[in-house]
Amino acid sequence: xxxxxxxxxxxxxxxxxxxxxxxxxxxxxxxxxxxxxxxxxxxxxxxxxxxxxxxxxxxxxxxxxxxxxxxxxxxxxxxxxxxxxxxxxxxxxxxxxxxxxxxxxxxxxxxxxxxxxxxxxxxxxxxxxxxxxxxxxxxxxxxxxxxxxxxxxxxxxxxxxxxxxxxxxxxxxxxxxxxxxxxxxxxxxxxxxxxxxxxxxxxxxxxxxxxxxxxxxxxxxxxxxxxxxxxxxxxxxxxxxxxxxxxxxxxxxxxxxxxxxxxxxxxxxxxxxxxxxxxxxxxxxxxxxxxxxxxxxxxxxxxxxxxxxxxxxxxxxxxxxxxxxxxxxxxxxxxxxxxxxxxxxxxxxxxxxxxxxxxxxxxxxxxxxxxxxxxxxxxxxxxxxxxxxxxxxxxxxxxxxxxxxxxxxxxxxxxxxxxxxxxxxxxxxxxxxxxxxxxxxxxxxxxxxxxxxxxxxxxxxxxxxxxxxxxxxxxxxxxxxxx
Amino acid sequence: xxxxxxxxxxxxxxxxxxxxxxxxxxxxxxxxxxxxxxxxxxxxxxxxxxxxxxxxx
Numbered sequence: 039x040x041x042x043x044x045x046x047x048x049x050x051x052x053x054x055x056x057x058x059x060x061x062x063x064x065x066x067x068x069x070x071x072x073x074x075x076x077x078x079x080x081x082x083x084x085x086x087x088x089x090x091x092x093x094x095x096x097x098x099x100x101x102x103x104x105x106x107x108x109x110x111x112x113x114x115x116x117x118x119x120x121x122x123x124x125x126x127x128x129x130x131x132x133x134x135x136x137x138x139x140x141x142x143x144x145x146x147x148x149x150x151x152x153x154x155x156x157x158x159x160x161x162x163x164x165x166x167x168x169x170x171x172x173x174x175x176x177x178x179x180x181x182x183x184x185x186x187x188x189x190x191x192x193x194x195x196x197x198x199x200x201x202x203x204x205x206x207x208x209x210x211x212x213x214x215x216x217x218x219x220x221x222x223x224x225x226x227x228x229x230x231x232x233x234x235x236x237x238x239x240x241x242x243x244x245x246x247x248x249x250x251x252x253x254x255x256x257x258x259x260x261x262x263x264x265x266x267x268x269x270x271x272x273x274x275x276x277x278x279x280x281x282x283x284x285x286x287x288x289x290x291x292x293x294x295x296x297x298x299x300x301x302x303x304x305x306x307x308x309x310x311x312x313x314x315x316x317x318x319x320x321x322x323x324x325x326x327x328x329x330x331x332x333x334x335x336x337x338x339x340x341x342x343x344x345x346x347x348x349x350x351x352x353x354x355x356x357x358x359x360x361x362x363x364x365x366x367x368x369x370x371x372x373x374x375x376x377x378x379x380x381x382x383x384x385x386x387x388x389x390x391x392x393x394x395x396x397x398x399x400x401x402x403x404x405x406x407x408x409x410x411x412x413x414x415x416x417x418x419x420x421x422x423x424x425x426x427x428x429x430x431x432x433x434x435x436x437x438x439x440x441x442x443x444x445x446x447x448x449x450x451x452x453x454x455x456x457x458x459x460x461x462x463x464x465x466x467x468x469x470x471x472x473x474x475x476x477x478x479x480x481x482x483x484x485x486x487x488x489x490x491x492x493x494x495x496x497x498x499x500x501x502x503x504x505x506x507x508x509x510x511x512x513x514x515x516x517x518x519x520x521x
Numbered sequence: 522x523x524x525x526x527x528x529x530x531x532x533x534x535x536x537x538x539x540x541x542x543x544x545x546x547x548x549x550x551x552x553x554x555x556x557x558x559x560x561x562x563x564x565x566x567x568x569x570x571x572x573x574x575x576x577x578x
Binding site for chain 1: 522524527528529530531533535536537538539540543544547549550551556557560
């Protein structure tokens with residue numbers, strides 16, 4: 039510790055300067071606070087909390103401007119953030135306060151020893167300032183071009199990365215937002231607590247980079263400074279802490295071993311617990327599917343059987359309907375006219391009846407199949423026409439048959455017993471009780487020397503129509519035939 | 522986010538040629554200086570306030 043009045047070196051434990059007699063009790067407290075702030079800044083710098091470290095170190099220097107370690111570390115942090123002029127300023131001031139045995143000598147020498155690098159730093163600053171001017175005056179494209187060069191030349195220049203990211207974000211294009219996020223992520227690796235970087239990243243929270251979830255641990259501080267001097271003890275608790283050297287942390291293999299062990303445990307869990315469970319679940323599902331399939335098969339078989347029965351029933355119904363249709367349209371009942379034909383003949387007979395042609399009416403009516411007449415009214419009509427025409431038709435055929443037998447009328451002079459028989463049989467057809475027709479049939483067969491047939495008709499008159507006027511004649515003819 | 526406001530927050534970086542000005546312009550007054558001046562001021566005040574002994578008449 040140096041005496042604030044005479045700058046003489048004195049032991050930290052002294053409460054009074056041995057050279058000038060200056061009271062050092064208050065001064066010691068201030069030095070202790072400064073050292074505490076430095077220690078805090080050093081810890082923050084180790085974990086790349088550079089913004090926090092800058093704040094702590096500035097605080098340390100506000101208490102004690104001669105804290106060389108704090109000032110040198112502040113310069114290093116500025117250098118890490120790409121703020122070359124600020125870094126050089128701190129180191130020069132540090133050199134001013136402590137001309138001998140100062141690490142700042144080495145830092146300044148490191149920059150000055152390489153003119154190309156110094157020129158490069160100078161160029162990056164100039165380009166950054168030009169780009170900022172362009173951006174603030176509406177020429178964003180030019181600013182982006184300049185800043186790209188700056189970031190390419192000095193990727194650790196945080197302010198340039200942030201400005202370029204902001205300009206990318208202003209375009210609202212997704213690819214530019216991705217670029218902005220990449221820049222900000224890299225800037226975040228240099229200074230993990232930079233509020234501007236964090237705020238911009240929050241704005242881009244909807245943008246996801248490839249492999250974003252795997253965040254790498256922030257790299258260690260590039261330069262390892264010389265081991266800091268141990269700050270003397272004081273009354274303030276923090277001041278008793280030994281200042282730990284500012285050095286790069288060595289990479290540890292422990293995390294990798296942990297990862298490998300974790301993967302092995304995960305695979306074992308998969309093998310013993312999850313895979314059997316999945317297989318069991320799959321087996322259950324298969325069984326369930328098979329059961330459903332069997333049920334569906336049984337149901338389908340039942341349906342098929344039911345459909346077959348239904349098909350048979352419908353086929354039978356169809357056959358029945360076909361049969362009925364055939365009866366109605368064509369084939370008719372056995373031995374008679376069809377339904378249609380019967381009605382046609384009935385209509386024909388009715389027409390003849392209306393024309394008073396009773397013989398033809400009877401002929402047409404004879405063709406009607408009485409069984410096919412189902413309607414009551416039709417049946418009545420049929421019976422009425424039959425009643426009024428058959429008798430007359432029978433008489434008409436009888437007269438013609440008799441004329442053929444006698445050789446009279448249209449058969450005048452040419453007796454024809456065969457024709458007479460046909461006509462008389464027609465007469466019996468229309469009038470089964472026509473005894474005149476029976477008698478002349480007997481006569482025809484008698485003339486044709488067929489006495490048996492003749493006797494048959496004569497006997498029929500005698501037996502069935504005993505009150506007929508032809509009875510006496512029939513008896514007479516039978517006697518002629520030897521009865 | 523107000524981009525224009527954000528843009529306005531960015532300040533130009535000091536050129537290397539301006540480093541000298543930055544160094545000279547750096548306010549290096551610290552608490553020890555303040556303490557020193559306070560103590561010096563207090564001492565002067567105490568010297569000025571010293572009352573000479575006067576014999577009673």
